[in-house]
Every structure is written in C-alpha cells, then in structure tokens.
Amino acid sequence: MPSFDVISKVDPQAVENAINVAKKEIVNRYDFHGSKTEVDFNKKELTLLITTENEMRLNTIIDIIIARGSKQGIDPRSYDVSKEHYASGPFIKKDVKLKNGLDKETMKKIAKAIKDTGLKVQAAQMDNIVRVTAKKIDDLQEVIAFLRKSDYGFPLQFDNMKS
Numbered sequence: 809m810p811s812f813d814v815i816s817k818v819d820p821q822a823v824e825n826a827i828n829v830a831k832k833e834i835v836n837r838y839d840f841h842g843s844k845t846e847v848d849f850n851k852k853e854l855t856l857l858i859t860t861e862n863e864m865r866l867n868t869i870i871d872i873i874i875a876r877g878s879k880q881g882i883d884p885r886s887y888d889v890s891k892e893h894y895a896s897g898p899f900i901k902k903d904v905k906l907k908n909g910l911d912k913e914t915m916k917k918i919a920k921a922i923k924d925t926g927l928k929v930q931a932a933q934m935d936n937i938v939r940v941t942a943k944k945i946d947d948l949q950e951v952i953a954f955l956r957k958s959d960y961g962f963p964l965q966f967d968n969m970k971s
Contacts, residue, residue: 824851834869856887
C-alpha cells in the first residue's frame with residue numbers, strides 16, 4: 809500500500825553554515841563595530857545563544873540569522889524566537905531553539921485536516937511524524953498538494969514515499 813511520512817526536520821550542518829556566514833556579516837557590519845556580540849550554536853540541542861549589548865542589535869542579529877538561513881534552505885518558521893530575552897550583567901541574552909520534529913498538537917491538526925479532505929487516505933501519528941497511506945498514489949499526491957497550501961507553524965517535508 810503506498811504511503812509517505814509528513815515530517816519537520818532541520819539540517820544541523822546547514823544551520824551551522826548559516827550561523828558562520830551570519831557571524832562574518834556581523835563582524836564586518838559598521839553598526840556592530842566594537843560591540844561584544846556572540847552567537848553560539850549548540851549542534852546537539854539545536855539551540856542558539858545570542859549575547860549582545862541592546863535589544864536593537866539583538867533584533868538585527870536575529871534578522872541576519874534568519875536571512876542567511878533562508879539562503880541555506882532553512883525555513884524561517886524553524887526558528888522559535890518566542891522566548892523573551894533576559895539580562896546578564898551589561899548584556900542581554902536570548903535562547904533561540906530550532907524546531908525539529910512535529911509536536912503532538914500539530915500532528916493532531918495535520919491528521920484531522922487530512923481526514924477532512926474527504927480523500928480515501930489514512931493518517932496515523934507515530935513519534936514525531938504523520939504517516940499517510942492510501943490505495944492510490946494520486947490520492948497521496950493530492951494530500952501533499954493540500955498540505956503545501958496549509959500553514960501549521962512548522963516547515964513540513966514529505967519523506968519516505970513508498971509505492
């Protein structure tokens with residue numbers, strides 16, 4: 809029976825490349841000249857720690873990282889910037905987590921939306937993926953087209969297509 813998986817993952821190497829390019833841009837920018845700005849990337853936990861002097865620079869750094877990530881093929885929705893920054897002496901710090909894998913609520917929304925399409929497909933939730941199966945590959949392709957049009961707050965990829 810044909811099937812595919814709906815996943816949300818981020819390539820850590822692409823993120824690291826984007827961060828390195830962003831660091832070079834920050835060092836060369838005139839408005840950051842002489843500032844004590846640091847961007848640290850934890851590849852295992854997929855988190856960024858940004859340290860700088862003020863909120864304006866912090867927002868600029870986040871914009872640069874998202875722009876450089878987009879050029880590396882990283883969806884801007886992958887960055888979870890909802891957590892507030894915090895003070896640490898004369899600096900402010902912000903933890904930015906990268907979304908890797910679907911959460912339970914999003915998986916439920918995706919499965920419900922697939923069932924509501926009326927197509928003859930089944931959506932099953934497993935770990936942090938949604939497996940979609942059907943008797944016809946055409947139905948699976950319609951589901952993929954439907955999911956590409958929708959926005960769930962996560963970048964979706966379609967993997968493991970089997971016929």
